Amino acid sequence: MKKIFSLLTLTFALFLVGCSNNQTTTDTNSSSAASSVKKELNISISIAPEGQEKSEKTVAVEEGKTAMDALKKAYKVEEKEGFITSIDGHAQDEAKGLYWMFKVNGEMASKGANQITLKDGDKLEFYQEVYQQ
Numbered sequence: 086m087k088k089i090f091s092l093l094t095l096t097f098a099l100f101l102v103g104c105s106n107n108q109t110t111t112d113t114n115s116s117s118a119a120s121s122v123k124k125e126l127n128i129s130i131s132i133a134p135e136g137q138e139k140s141e142k143t144v145a146v147e148e149g150k151t152a153m154d155a156l157k158k159a160y161k162v163e164e165k166e167g168f169i170t171s172i173d174g175h176a177q178d179e180a181k182g183l184y185w186m187f188k189v190n191g192e193m194a195s196k197g198a199n200q201i202t203l204k205d206g207d208k209l210e211f212y213q214e215v216y217q218q
Contacts (some may be wrong), residue, residue: 188212
């Protein structure tokens with residue numbers, strides 16, 4: 086009788102261990118899937134071509150995207166080696182020294198648009214200006 090009782094206790098203990106390991110695996114997989122989902126950021130973008138009214142749009146981009154990614158989502162962009170050469174058909178004019186420049190949250194950008202990682206609520210302002218040294 087003791088052997089049967091011991092065998093039943095051992096079987097029950099193994100059953101519990103098996104169930105608890107299964108639950109842990111499921112929880113780990115669920116949290117991995119949840120952490121791989123990227124947060125969506127809302128970004129405000131304005132462009133002001135020389136002599137024209139400013140155009141404004143708001144776009145949603147995934148966390149980790151750059152200012153260039155957001156700009157390309159909102160407008161038609163041409164670039165050369167990371168430098169913006171045209172936005173929605175408004176090209177720079179190298180002869181005049183007229184180039185596209187931009188600000189992030191009111192501050193002149195310290196890097197190229199393809200190097201600035203965005204945060205939720207960022208405001209990007211792209212404008213044409215004659216570059217003076």
